[in-house]
Amino acid sequence: MTTRLVLASNNGGKLKEFGEMLAPIGFEVHAQREFNVPEAEEPHITFVENALAKARHASRLTGLPALADDSGVCANALGGAPGVYSARYAGEPKSDARNNEKLIADLEPHADKSAYYYCVLVFVRHADDPQPVIAEGRWDGVIIGHARGQGGFGYDPYFLVPSLGKTVAELTAEEKNRLSHRGQALRALVEKLR
Template identity: 80%
Template sequence: MTRKLVLASNNAGKLKEFNELLATVDFSAHPQGEFGVPEAEEPFFTFVENALAKARHASRLTGLPALADDSGVCVNALGGAPGVFSARYAGEPKSDARNNEKLVAELAKHEDKSAYYYCVLVFVRHADDPQPVIADGRWNGVMMPEPRGEGGFGYDPYFHVPELGKRAAELSKEEKNRLSHRGQALRALVEKLK
């Protein structure tokens, strides 16, 4: 019997990607908007604390098990920035164009352009679950000063994948899911849930 869980997101792409793998452990994810759950605050400085806060928030308001992720790009020369602030690196309102512009300007001062995408997934059985299931994934690359590719979102046009000689925005959906930080974290989470 398939069990329902709430995904602490309304991102349709994420929902589809998550459901493909969650089906193997008899879960079906439903976006929090389906239950009228507003976005949770993300006040923390670590990915795991933000993901846990989002999962507990969604579970508390629905009474269902919940899954949340927090992810971003971390640039080594910038001490891990933008990190948890990736979506709002250039301030409010959120803007991929302004975020990328700021990152390219910051990186121009540095020789080291190495970076990685990082993702943490947190699954809670209930809002006060004392043992959340946590999985993470890391995808190494290099930030480039000019964009390439039409796919993906966020920093993908600037995130170069050396082993493929392509930007994340140039990869097929299948390639990206296989390699990405989120794909890695999701596969690790599914193994733990088994």
């Protein structure tokens, strides 16, 4: 028996990735747009609070269990910035190019260019679930000053994984899914939901 689940996102890539991972344990994943669910506000300063708000919002409007993620890049020398503001680091409208320029400029005076991608996933059985299932993933790297690679999106061309000698944008989709913060979080979530 399968359980319908709403993904608090309209991202086709996430829908495919989450759907493939959750199908074997009995979940049929649907994007929130299928139910005309508008995007939730993300007013919080932590990834987990934003993901929880998005999951509760989607569940409340659909009556279904819901899954949400919140993720971003955190630079150690900047106290974790851009963090939850990663998508809009350089302001509105969202721009990967401007976000990357700002991050590189902000890191310029610092010797420490280390950073990490962080992802938190929150699953709620219903909108008022008192025990949401939470899983997280972290992927360490270094921010470099020039873009490398054609793949990925966001900060990927500037996020170097030292152990591989490649930026995330130089990895195949399979490599990225296996190693990434989101992949780690998703595998941890699947284990908890089993």
